Amino acid sequence: MNITDLIGESTEYDKKQALEGLVNALIHRNYLEVGSEVHIDMFDDRLEIYSPGGMYDGTKVQERDLLHVPSRRRNPIIADIFNRLKFMDRRGSGFKKILGDYRIHPLYNSSKDPMFNSDNDSFLLVLKNMNYDSSSYKKSGDKKAAIKTTTKTLSQYEKILNYMEKDKEYGIQEFCELLQLKESRTREILKGLLDYENKIEAVGLKKNRKYKLL
Known part of the structure; x- marks a missing residue:
């Protein structure tokens, strides 16, 4: 397993922590959930590692003291297999290792803390891009977005925003039906509204993710 194949040679993410998160996802996922899989998604500002199955004891990780789990x-x-391959140790200190090593990164500040979230059947680790600057990105990103945003896409943005009501959450399939598009293209459009237009927000884990107006 070469984590460089996943995140490249950049300094945006600490390779040790990305590997630790991936290993934990593979080790602790619920293999009884047929058809489910570990997902790794990369965005401009973060890397998300999703795995099926929540905390083994049924608690929610976001409500725990991560240094004492x-x-x-x-x-x-x-x-044991991953231990023998030297991808992990026997102490089971994944949370501590990820948090501890992130906080000694030269570019660390409190806004870059990794995020952990779980429910009964899913677990999500969010690793922040250490080089991401939201203010400077918006300035350069606006131009990038304008190049890619066609008249048709703008029309689809408007259709989604007119459809959505304040304080109501919507699933991906609702937008697929609204736009009469496949899920993959619908997600691209929603990503535009999320990352470039900053008009909506994503709520929840990947498997059950919903969208709402800001």
């Missing part, structure tokens, strides 16, 4: 492995045999 005891190690409970859903798949001890897989964990």
Whole structure:
């Protein structure tokens, strides 16, 4: 497993923490969820690692003290294999390692803290892009967005925004039906509204992600 194949040679992410997050996702995921898989998504400002299955003890990770979470492995045999391959140690200190090493990164500030979120059947780790500057990105990103945003796309943006009501959440399939497009293209359009137009926000984990007006 070469984490450079995933995130390249850049300094945007700490390779050790990206590898730790990926290894944890593979070790602790719920393999009884047939048809599910670990997802790795890269955005301009973050890297998201999603895995099926929440915390093994049923708690929500966002409500725990991450420095004092005891190690409970859903798949001890897989964990032992990864240990023998030297991708992890036996102490089960994934949360501490990710948080600790992130906080000694030269570009670290509190806004760059990794985020952990879980529910009953999913787990999400968000690693922040250490080189991302939202203010400067918006200035350069506006031009980039303008080049890619066609009249048709602007019309689709408007259709979505006119359809959405304040304080109401919408799933991806609702927008697919609204635009009469496949899910992959619909997600590209929603990404434009999220990243460039800053008109909507994503709520929840990838599997059950919803969208709402800002």
